[in-house]
Amino acid sequence: MLPAGPTIISLGGNAIIKRGEKGTVEEQFKNIQSSMACVARMVESGRPIIITHGNGPIVGNILISFEAVKTKIPPMPLYICDADSEGGIGFMIQQTLYNELRKTHRIEDVVTVVTQVVVDRVDPAFKNPTKPIGPFYTSQEAQALTREKGYVMVEDSLRGYRRVVASPRPVRVVEADVIKRLALSGVVVIAAGGGGVPVVEDTDGHLRGVDAVIDKDLATSVLAKEVNAEVFINLTQVEMVYLDFGKPTQRGIETMNVEEARRHLNAGEFAPGSMGSKIEAAVEFLEGGGKEVFITTPELVEEALEGKKGTRIYR
Numbered sequence: 001m002l003p004a005g006p007t008i009i010s011l012g013g014n015a016i017i018k019r020g021e022k023g024t025v026e027e028q029f030k031n032i033q034s035s036m037a038c039v040a041r042m043v044e045s046g047r048p049i050i051i052t053h054g055n056g057p058i059v060g061n062i063l064i065s066f067e068a069v070k071t072k073i074p075p076m077p078l079y080i081c082d083a084d085s086e087g088g089i090g091f092m093i094q095q096t097l098y099n100e101l102r103k104t105h106r107i108e109d110v111v112t113v114v115t116q117v118v119v120d121r122v123d124p125a126f127k128n129p130t131k132p133i134g135p136f137y138t139s140q141e142a143q144a145l146t147r148e149k150g151y152v153m154v155e156d157s158l159r160g161y162r163r164v165v166a167s168p169r170p171v172r173v174v175e176a177d178v179i180k181r182l183a184l185s186g187v188v189v190i191a192a193g194g195g196g197v198p199v200v201e202d203t204d205g206h207l208r209g210v211d212a213v214i215d216k217d218l219a220t221s222v223l224a225k226e227v228n229a230e231v232f233i234n235l236t237q238v239e240m241v242y243l244d245f246g247k248p249t250q251r252g253i254e255t256m257n258v259e260e261a262r263r264h265l266n267a268g269e270f271a272p273g274s275m276g277s278k279i280e281a282a283v284e285f286l287e288g289g290g291k292e293v294f295i296t297t298p299e300l301v302e303e304a305l306e307g308k309k310g311t312r313i314y315r
Helices: 025-044 058-067 078-103 139-148 176-184 216-226 256-265 275-288 298-305
Strands: 009-011 049-052 110-113 116-119 131-137 152-155 162-164 170-173 187-189 198-203 207-209 232-237 241-243 249-254 255-257 292-298 311-314
Touching: 009 216, 025 049, 025 078, 025 298, 049 078, 049 176, 049 216, 058 078, 058 131, 078 110, 078 139, 078 187, 078 198, 078 207, 110 176, 116 131, 131 139, 131 275, 139 152, 139 162, 170 176, 170 216, 176 216, 216 232, 216 275, 232 275, 241 275, 255 256, 256 275, 256 311, 275 292, 275 311, 292 298
Parallel strands: 009 049, 009 232, 049 187, 110 187, 116 198, 232 292, 255 311
Antiparallel strands: 116 170, 131 162, 152 162, 198 207, 241 249, 292 311
């Protein structure tokens, strides 16, 4: 008998580099370790596990590094930066989880799959960039970057200004079948990091990378449906989902069904590119056959699964 459908655990980029941190490798390893301790306990339960993760602001930092040395080293296209971040972050998660599992003498295979995600060549998002990447800037810094480099800059969740790039919708995950086979065979798979590497499919079926960043939550939802996942756990920097976020009337939501989630989403309750994409991904996952979604911080995930913390969304 095959094991139950996989559980997908999505680690947000803001849970890898937290607000106020410099983003050093040491900080990233420390933050990932706090997340992987609870993941290790879930692995020990025997449930197939697939891990996805964000890559912001890391992919933006990679771009900045290339720009800083562009007179000495040829700059790489954004899709290569996506792949670089997927491999680098995947390595940190892979090693950290392996070490956590060794503490209990339960050694599991853990592997990172650099994942290609197909997008539509004519997706209107290519003409309307919306996905934040890189660090936060002040209003003055953002204006200067717009003038000097032509960047499109927007305010992001009341935390400052960030560069935005095209974020086409994911259509399918090229490696979904192998990811599913690995997970069902007992391998912990890290995949679709940062939303995966965006590719388009030519008329002859050949794939080629395109400069964009796919929303991690929407890519995770597509992958979850393709591998027939049952549970989608979205780990972020806030304890739960809030209505009127950042306002005096802010209030948390402990549980809601998919219809309520869609109603709040359509009413504009959740910021696009932030909690909005998490709720949209949850709705798509549940309407596609998933059972339940949990949104909370890594530290509270086990309490969330017991119904004590976080937000649970169900069909």
